Amino acid sequence: MTPPRAPTDTSPLPAANEEQVVAYLRGHPGFLQRHADVLVHQTPPSRFKEGGVADLQSYMIERLQHDGAALRKITEELATATRQQARLVRRIHEAALLLLSCRDAAAVQPMLTEDLPNLLDLDVVILGFEPDDQLQPFLGFTRFPPGMVDRVLGLADVVLRPIGGGDPVVFGPAAGLVKAAAVIRLTPPLGPPGLLALGSRDDLGGFGGQGTELLSFLGRVLECCLDHWMAAAIFARPASD
Numbered sequence: 001m002t003p004p005r006a007p008t009d010t011s012p013l014p015a016a017n018e019e020q021v022v023a024y025l026r027g028h029p030g031f032l033q034r035h036a037d038v039l040v041h042q043t044p045p046s047r048f049k050e051g052g053v054a055d056l057q058s059y060m061i062e063r064l065q066h067d068g069a070a071l072r073k074i075t076e077e078l079a080t081a082t083r084q085q086a087r088l089v090r091r092i093h094e095a096a097l098l099l100l101s102c103r104d105a106a107a108v109q110p111m112l113t114e115d116l117p118n119l120l121d122l123d124v125v126i127l128g129f130e131p132d133d134q135l136q137p138f139l140g141f142t143r144f145p146p147g148m149v150d151r152v153l154g155l156a157d158v159v160l161r162p163i164g165g166g167d168p169v170v171f172g173p174a175a176g177l178v179k180a181a182a183v184i185r186l187t188p189p190l191g192p193p194g195l196l197a198l199g200s201r202d203d204l205g206g207f208g209g210q211g212t213e214l215l216s217f218l219g220r221v222l223e224c225c226l227d228h229w230m231a232a233a234i235f236a237r238p239a240s241d
Contacts (some may be wrong), residue, residue: 029042036061085211095119096221105229109141124174125201134191141194142172149193151183157185158215170197177201184219188226196222 025031029175062079066067085136098115102108112125130149152170155158166178178199186194196219 003142004042011105088211088214091120092218099218099221099225102225102229104232105141105181108225112166120198121200122198123177123198123201124171126171126174126197127194128197129169129192129194144169144194148196152183152195155192157219158196158212159183160212166199171199174199179203182215184222186214186219186223186226188230190227190230194226 011174018169043207083220095116098111098119101110102111108127112127114124117123126142128144130144130146148169152167159179161183166175170183171178176217180203182198184196184198186196188194198215
């Protein structure tokens with residue numbers, strides 16, 4: 001029969017005093033080689049005890065400590081940005097696959113209202129078009145007045161609005177929810193000009209910088225899908241007498 005274990009003492013250990021720290025370092029001369037980062041947080045002693053003498057060595061050490069801390073901060077920020085960008089690339093690729101999985105324009109509507117907002121951490125997604133003779137397959141989407149796409153986007157294919165992005169003309173009744181927005185131009189060869197608007201009540205996360213290129217890629221994928229759906233709808237129309 002196994003004897004019962006003695007209770008484990010979970011009380012915190014007492015802090016080491018200076019004498020114990022000095023004794024440990026003397027007994028382990030390789031400690032600072034293995035943990036050189038500890039030195040960065042220490043204040044170097046001055047070589048001159050008398051006042052009025054400038055110790056350039058101490059100044060240089062302090063400057064190196066400051067520069068090292070700044071470099072570590074930049075490295076951490078770069079690593080964070082890289083991780084955010086990788087997550088954004090993965091999400092955009094997943095969104096593109098969702099679009100490609102839709103067999104027609106009707107199938108994309110629930111994807112825009114449910115799947116895409118959840119995937120890209122958005123609150124509102126609007127897909128709309130200007131009026132056109134070929135608009136029949138897109139009647140389930142938002143109708144914009146003629147020329148509105150150019151008025152919203154100008155000459156750009158993607159516009160980011162990090163503050164005050166809730167344009168009522170674009171987002172309609174949902175404009176009050178939108179703090180930041182991204183608007184993507186759509187020019188399907190067989191369909192009318194349109195736009196894809198992404199709105200968030202917070203911010204757009206990593207959509208700045210290279211995120212603009214990813215949004216442009218998503219727009220081009222959607223254009224290809226729209227062209228395919230339009231061609232299928234035209235082909236499915238009964239021949240006129």
